[in-house]
């Protein structure tokens with residue numbers, strides 16, 4: 001990437017980060033050059049800055065987990081609008097911990113479990129729990145395999161949904177830096193979402209509301225998969241794309 005292709009606001013953010021690292025306003029040139037070369041090598045700006053705001057908390061980000069997206073902040077907003085006082089919450093595929101931690105902040109009396117198959121992601125989520133002073137139960141699990149309770153009021157998941165064959169067409173920023181485990185959704189992109197729905201059915205969860213963030217192209221197939229569930233809803237994001245599914249078991 002050429003420096004001319006970077007917008008001025010990105011350069012300004014890199015300068016600010018360099019000043020933050022050096023701790024003064026003047027001698028930051030060498031550090032700035034280092035940060036700039038990382039960005040020119042396609043490293044996402046958020047990994048270089050090391051943290052992002054997510055809803056109303058701060059989330060540290062690095063290559064251990066996916067960078068939380070604005071669409072996921074909207075998923076949290078949807079949950080806030082639709083759930084009055086959930087007591088037990090489960091965040092499946094927690095990554096940086098953004099969803100589970102933010103829900104704990106919104107519903108301080110709730111008990112939040114957050115699982116991931118990636119130990120690296122769990123270590124980052126744990127750091128985010130500490131810096132935000134929000135206590136949640138983080139543990140390793142392949143989807144619901146190690147989850148023993150079946151009385152969650154709310155299960156939320158933003159699982160990998162990119163079909164394996166299209167991974168190579170992703171931007172370098174994504175495919176070369178974000179963890180493959182957070183992106184690869186198997187042959188049709190729906191491997192993990194389908195598995196999760198099957199596990200919830202097999203474990204006989206009751207009175208649980210499931211909130212999913214999904215790819216637009218999968219939304220209708222997932223709705224059909226949930227046809228025996230109740231109160232199934234498709235919700236659009238802020239730019240009118242079919243991005244969220246809510247369903248009750």
Ligand SMILES: C[S@@+](CC[C@H](N)C(=O)[O-])C[C@H]1O[C@@H](n2cnc3c(N)ncnc32)[C@H](O)[C@@H]1O
Nearest residue numbers: 068093094095116117118142143158160181182
């Ligand atoms: C798309 S990322 C979402 C991360 C975070 N929830 C967010 O919204 O930013 C998907 C996450 O699911 C995790 N994951 C992938 N396969 C999994 C599995 N079989 N069981 C549990 N977590 C899984 C990945 O490690 C990754 O952290």
